[in-house]
Amino acid sequence: MSAESKLQMCTRCIMDAGVPDIRFDAHGVCNFCHMQDKLEALFPLGDAGRREMERLADQMRRAGKGRDFDCVCGVSGGRDSSYCLYVVKELGLRPLAVHFDNGWDSDIAKENIRKICQRLNVELHSVIADWEESRDLTNATIKACVPYIDLTDDVGIASALWRTAAKENIKHIVLAHSFREEGVTPLKWNYFDGRYVRALINQHSTMKYKKFKNVDLHHVFWWAVVRGIRVVNLTNYYDDTGTKVERILNEELGLADTGQHHYDNEIFALVYYYARHKFGFDWRVVELSARVRTGVLTREEALDIMQEKPFFENKDVVGYCLKKQGWTWEEFEAILAAPNKYYTDYPNWHSLLKLFKQPIKVLSRMHAFPAHAYEKYFEA
Numbered sequence: 557m558s559a560e561s562k563l564q565m566c567t568r569c570i571m572d573a574g575v576p577d578i579r580f581d582a583h584g585v586c587n588f589c590h591m592q593d594k595l596e597a598l599f600p601l602g603d604a605g606r607r608e609m610e611r612l613a614d615q616m617r618r619a620g621k622g623r624d625f626d627c628v629c630g631v632s633g634g635r636d637s638s639y640c641l642y643v644v645k646e647l648g649l650r651p652l653a654v655h656f657d658n659g660w661d662s663d664i665a666k667e668n669i670r671k672i673c674q675r676l677n678v679e680l681h682s683v684i685a686d687w688e689e690s691r692d693l694t695n696a697t698i699k700a701c702v703p704y705i706d707l708t709d710d711v712g713i714a715s716a717l718w719r720t721a722a723k724e725n726i727k728h729i730v731l732a733h734s735f736r737e738e739g740v741t742p743l744k745w746n747y748f749d750g751r752y753v754r755a756l757i758n759q760h761s762t763m764k765y766k767k768f769k770n771v772d773l774h775h776v777f778w779w780a781v782v783r784g785i786r787v788v789n790l791t792n793y794y795d796d797t798g799t800k801v802e803r804i805l806n807e808e809l810g811l812a813d814t815g816q817h818h819y820d821n822e823i824f825a826l827v828y829y830y831a832r833h834k835f836g837f838d839w840r841v842v843e844l845s846a847r848v849r850t851g852v853l854t855r856e857e858a859l860d861i862m863q864e865k866p867f868f869e870n871k872d873v874v875g876y877c878l879k880k881q882g883w884t885w886e887e888f889e890a891i892l893a894a895p896n897k898y899y900t901d902y903p904n905w906h907s908l909l910k911l912f913k914q915p916i917k918v919l920s921r922m923h924a925f926p927a928h929a930y931e932k933y934f935e936a
């Protein structure tokens with residue numbers, strides 16, 4: 557870690573020169589800070605945010621007229637998606653909650669999902685992955701030696717949301733990604749497209765998948781362009797920073813705190829441990845940097861948190877994950893020692909997507925895809 561501490565660090569957030577594709581301006585401020593400023597300008601809070609949110613709610617209501625639901629809302633049992641569902645109900649919308657269960661939900665997350673849907677009177681649709689497949693998919697990603705090993709669960713979530721919306725004829729999907737609280741991950745740490753996912757599976761899976769469905773360009777084209785399904789990242793329009801969200805979730809709705817961001821899903825202990833020990837980066841830097849930029853934390857407080865022993869540096873917790881995935885420590889350590897790879901080492905659609913950057917930008921402004929995803933893939 558001593559070599560890392562000598563790397564240039566952004567003068568505003570806590571990202572340093574070890575982050576792939578980071579650039580610093582003349583004042584030493586990084587491009588990820590500029591990206592967040594751009595998103596803040598695109599999605600102002602206060603009255604402007606409220607008005608835009610009401611406008612989108614009207615749009616969803618009109619599209620939902622004569623149907624059972626106005627929108628699909630992804631729920632994980634964690635903070636961001638639970639609060640988003642609360643906001644959706646406050647707006648008077650009729651959501652269908654969709655949960656993708658990859659076999660790693662914590663008991664707290666399961667109970668939170670049940671509670672919030674019951675208290676808010678929302679119908680819940682669970683898409684349950686086949687455990688053998690889910691495990692093999694994650695293991696394929698681990699064997700691929702890429703930075704983010706929960707990729708196929710993100711595919712499962714995207715697939716569950718889009719396919720449910722298409723099947724139920726619901727025109728809007730509401731997402732709860734918070735650029736203010738979670739930040740936007742560097743592309744090389746977390747990349748996703750259908751061709752890349754297929755390549756990892758073809759090279760490293762050990763079984764034929766019957767239930768898993770990939771999400772490729774032609775699917776997205778069909779859902780977004782032909783079926784006109786819109787993806788509204790509602791969290792952009794309200795202030796979800798700080799502890800007021802927890803207060804509403806805990807006191808008004810009786811939800812329990814899942815602890816760390818993403819810890820509604822227990823595999824994240826392994827995801828974080830693997831990245832730190834194989835790639836030498838700590839995922840927390842993304843969310844802490846975002847919170848420094850929004851002013852919820854000072855830079856010094858974030859740096860202090862980075863010095864503390866993280867929740868995933870626990871051999872029992874990681875050992876439990878490895879056992880469930882079917883790895884011995886010895887086998888896992890061989891993976892940690894193997895050469896690191898990135899999406900650029902596998903077949904992917906990124907060059908092709910770059911050719912369609914402008915239409916994709918237009919579609920992102922029309923809420924076919926979230927704006928932060930466009931920024932991450934094309935502007936970072």
Ligand SMILES: [Zn+2]
Nearest residue numbers: 566569586589
């Ligand atoms: Zn920065």
